[in-house]
Amino acid sequence: MKIKLYNSNTKSKELFVPIDPKKVTMYVCGPTVYSYPHIGNARGPVIFDVLARLLRREFDLTYIRNITDLDDKIYQAADDEGVHISEVTQRYTKIYQEDMTALGVEKPDLEPLATEHIPEMIEMIQVLIDKKHAYESQGHVFFSVETFDDYGFLSNRTEEEQISGTRIKSSEIKNNQRDFVLWKPSTGETPGWDSPWGFGRPGWHLECSAMAKKYLGRTLDIHGGGSDLLFPHHENECAQSMCSHSGEPLANYWVHNGMIDFDNVKMSKSEGNLLLIRDLLKEIRPEVIRMAFLTTHYRKPINWNDALISDSGKKLDRLYGSIRQLGKISPGEPSEEVLNAIADDINTPKALSELFAIVKNINNAKSDEESRKLASILIGSAHLLGLMNQDAEIWFENIEVDKALIDHLLTEREAARSNRNFERADQIRQEIESLGVTIEDGPEGPVWKKL
RNA sequence: GGCAAGGUGGCAGAGUGGUUAUGCAGCGGCCUGCAAAGCCGUGGACGUCGGUUCGAUUCCGAUCCUUGCCUCCA
Numbered sequence: 001m002k003i004k005l006y007n008s009n010t011k012s013k014e015l016f017v018p019i020d021p022k023k024v025t026m027y028v029c030g031p032t033v034y035s036y037p038h039i040g041n042a043r044g045p046v047i048f049d050v051l052a053r054l055l056r057r058e059f060d061l062t063y064i065r066n067i068t069d070l071d072d073k074i075y076q077a078a079d080d081e082g083v084h085i086s087e088v089t090q091r092y093t094k095i096y097q098e099d100m101t102a103l104g105v106e107k108p109d110l111e112p113l114a115t116e117h118i119p120e121m122i123e124m125i126q127v128l129i130d131k132k133h134a135y136e137s138q139g140h141v142f143f144s145v146e147t148f149d150d151y152g153f154l155s156n157r158t159e160e161e162q163i164s165g166t167r168i169k170s171s172e173i174k175n176n177q178r179d180f181v182l183w184k185p186s187t188g189e190t191p192g193w194d195s196p197w198g199f200g201r202p203g204w205h206l207e208c209s210a211m212a213k214k215y216l217g218r219t220l221d222i223h224g225g226g227s228d229l230l231f232p233h234h235e236n237e238c239a240q241s242m243c244s245h246s247g248e249p250l251a252n253y254w255v256h257n258g259m260i261d262f263d264n265v266k267m268s269k270s271e272g273n274l275l276l277i278r279d280l281l282k283e284i285r286p287e288v289i290r291m292a293f294l295t296t297h298y299r300k301p302i303n304w305n306d307a308l309i310s311d312s313g314k315k316l317d318r319l320y321g322s323i324r325q326l327g328k329i330s331p332g333e334p335s336e337e338v339l340n341a342i343a344d345d346i347n348t349p350k351a352l353s354e355l356f357a358i359v360k361n362i363n364n365a366k367s368d369e370e371s372r373k374l375a376s377i378l379i380g381s382a383h384l385l386g387l388m389n390q391d392a393e394i395w396f397e398n399i400e401v402d403k404a405l406i407d408h409l410l411t412e413r414e415a416a417r418s419n420r421n422f423e424r425a426d427q428i429r430q431e432i433e434s435l436g437v438t439i440e441d442g443p444e445g446p447v448w449k450k451l
Numbered sequence: 452g453g454c455a456a457g458g459u460g461g462c463a464g465a466g467u468g469g470u471u472a473u474g475c476a477g478c479g480g481c482c483u484g485c486a487a488a489g490c491c492g493u494g495g496a497c498g499u500c501g502g503u504u505c506g507a508u509u510c511c512g513a514u515c516c517u518u519g520c521c522u523c524c525a
Contacts, residue, residue, distance in 0.1 A: 045525085157453090229525070295474085297465080307463070360490095
């Protein structure tokens with residue numbers, strides 16, 4: 001199967017060819033664990049989860065998604081709460097993992113912690129200093145951007161544009177405004193580690209370079225993350241890694257997912273419009289959230305609103321509705337069309353349309369046997385997207401309703417119907433609907449689902 | 452201002468140099484005690500202006516508009 005990916009580096013869709021024809025390495029930037037994850041934090045994991053599922057069919061995949069448990073925002077959060085830093089990082093790591101599991105995201109092969117790789121980072125800094133790509137200044141170590149001619153190649157930024165993005169101006173401690181920090185001193189309560197340059201902590205770009213190298217080697221097949229990480233984060237990762245090696249690229253394919261807007265405004269800290277996964281899950285079933293992500297191609301922005309949620313739920317109704325009367329179906333091999341859609345730069349909207357094509361065939365099938373065969377393909381295909389993981393009955397009946405009461409009323413209604421007392425039957429229908437459940441009379445008898 | 456992406460039918464959202472996207476919603480019909488689900492049929496689209504072409508929503512140029520990145524961010 002030919003897999004194509006849009007490479008942010010070349011700004012074009014390319015045929016995916018791994019370094020090793022049998023093995024693939026993928027590194028995706030994970031969360032900084034200092035608060036509850038919002039839905040924007042979940043889009044990437046869901047998309048790369050779909051990509052991982054596809055890649056695992058073809059290759060021996062090693063997928064790493066790191067946990068950033070070393071960051072000033074974490075120290076701030078711990079300080080605000082008056083608790084130990086590890087309490088904050090462990091709590092939010094656990095919450096993040098729970099939320100991802102809820103959304104059907106399979107675990108990566110490894111979730112390394114930044115704090116467990118300080119020696120690797122120090123080693124990389126030392127190499128950069130030895131190679132004259134970095135310099136020490138007053139307890140800090142800076143990467144010297146002018147020593148790397150290609151700096152800016154990934155994000156396609158000129159020197160002037162790079163400067164406009166720096167916060168700290170050239171000063172007595174920095175030679176060049178573009179230089180970024182590799183190591184900085186820690187004082188007071190701020191955590192730190194001993195290093196050749198004094199007690200301190202690493203800069204925020206370094207962990208990915210160090211951990212990617214340790215576990216996956218010098219050049220990754222795929223490096224992923226949100227599009228807002230392209231600059232400066234990924235640009236700086238490239239600079240560090242390439243200069244500490246011999247100029248080999250950090251990754252052959254750079255894959256970036258788009259952002260989520262909320263009422264057409266980007267969801268971000270500065271906008272104060274973060275929608276937490278945890279809060280959303282109180283109202284919406286997790287599979288609906290996943291469906292909402294897959295509705296739009298991963299590189300485009302998603303506008304998050306009630307219509308998206310309701311549409312996504314209805315799509316799942318149609319998928320599950322097609323297999324509802326078929327009993328237990330085990331997943332089969334996915335359809336070629338669905339596979340090809342995902343292989344074409346993770347075109348999940350196209351893949352969904354292929355799923356609906358199968359649904360149509362199931363609904364038109366002439367025999368139960370044919371339906372079941374198609375349903376098996378449908379479920380196998382949906383699993384590639386991480387959908388349809390539960391029984392159709394559970395999808396429709398799922399909920400906090402009083403099943404016993406509804407079943408009782410249904411029995412009563414059936415009795416009324418068989419006596420052709422339709423007035424009573426409709427009355428009971430009203431009663432049941434007031435409980436938030438609707439009835440569908442089918443050839444096998446009535447079934448119900450949540451409104 | 453610089454860089455990047457995009458403007459598709461009522462909404463969401465793929466795709467294509469000439470042929471039905473798909474889902475939801477609408478309309479007509481079948482089915483049903485009534486419904487629902489499902490099925491059949493149906494209307495409605497490619498921002499604007501030029502160019503290339505036998506033919507462009509699809510390629511090229513211009514223009515208007517939108518959005519993102521350039522500061523923490525996924």
